Amino acid sequence: MVEILVRKVLNNNSIISEDASKKEVIVMGKGVGFSKKVGDKIDDSKIQKIFVLEGNKKNNQLVKLLEDIPEEYLELSQMIINRASQRLGKDLADSIYLSLTDHLYMAIARYKDGLHLKNKLLFEIENFYPDEYSLGLEALNIIESLFSVKMSEDEAGFIAMHIVVSENGDDIEDFYKSTKLVQNILNIVKFFFKVNYNVESFYYQRFLRHLRFFSLRILSDDKHKKLSLKNDLLPLIKDRYIEAYQCTIKIKDFVYNSFDYVLDDEEVLYLTIHISQVISDIKEEKEGK
CATH class of the missing domain: 1.10.1790.10 (PRD domain)
Structure with missing residues (x-):
């Protein structure tokens, strides 16, 4: 391992140094900068995190933060x-x-x-x-x-x-958008079937995980470049889970109107299956099965 030598002490727990390729880095770890001077060697066991700077705006902001914040x-x-x-x-x-x-x-x-x-x-x-x-x-x-x-x-x-x-x-803005999108979809299902969720249910938690990844996909930058996937099972699922499919179409319309994103057959199929399982689980619990 290349020796980490101090180029600048930011505070007791962070310094600026160079890596093996001579790139400027921020080195963080408890006590790495304590009583250190330029040219001193850093104990490898104290290093917790290394950031390569390379003119990255966020890392330059980190340098200022490390210098300014207690x-x-x-x-x-x-x-x-x-x-x-x-x-x-x-x-x-x-x-x-x-x-x-x-x-x-x-x-x-x-x-x-x-x-x-x-x-x-x-x-x-x-x-x-x-x-x-x-x-x-x-x-x-x-x-x-x-x-x-x-x-x-x-x-x-x-x-x-x-x-x-x-x-x-992601960033905070995407987090807000993603979380609100998931909540809107959950509300569409809730009001379509006039039910209350059992948030402890396995099927609800699985549906929630699916929606979280689904929302990130919708909000991704390459959403308009995706291939439109066809699925031969969709007609069968559509006939088997009629109400769940109708609910999914409402979600499809909402997503298109809100994000200009068209759900393909694959996405419609999986949403329909998840919705059907969640609603069946709620009904079975209500009936005491």
Whole structure:
């Protein structure tokens, strides 16, 4: 492994150095910059994250953030990110180091000034992303212990949003659009069949997972370049699940009118099957089967 030498100390937990190809990098880790001078070697065991700069605007913003924001906020952010990565079993996008740290710094300052923001998507976040929301609640406890600031569940929702966004490589705006789209589709089904969901149901959770990926596909940049897939099973499914298919057509019309996106046969088929299973499950439970 190439020696990591200090080119600039940003704070106790981050420095600027070079990688093997002489590209400028940000090196983060607890104590990597403590009592270090230009030219000093960094202990490899302390390195937690390395960012290649290469003129990337977000990484340049990260440099400024690391220089300007008190270290305790950076440590808080890293603590939450590490816990989220371990709990979810995946690496989060590097952008969360900038977005979450900046958010936490501003949010804690707001709370100290008595300014509390309502999270308009709190219900959806809590129900659509329970693991991330749970991490958000844990983060509130950490914040209270470190900063003596007690935050509301709205803030747990905001923290969960940053985690979800970093999982999918999206941005906050796409998260809002995706979450509202999923809720709109759930409402179409709910009012079409005049039912209430059992959010603990296996079929509901599977439908929800399908809708989350479905919404991201609709909002993706290459949505108009996709091939229109035909499926020979659709006529059979259409006849077997008549009401579920009719509901899917309402969803198809809504998606086209709202996003100029045409559902192909494959998407119609899978939506119809998911809707049929969710509704059958609700009816069976209602009938006590």
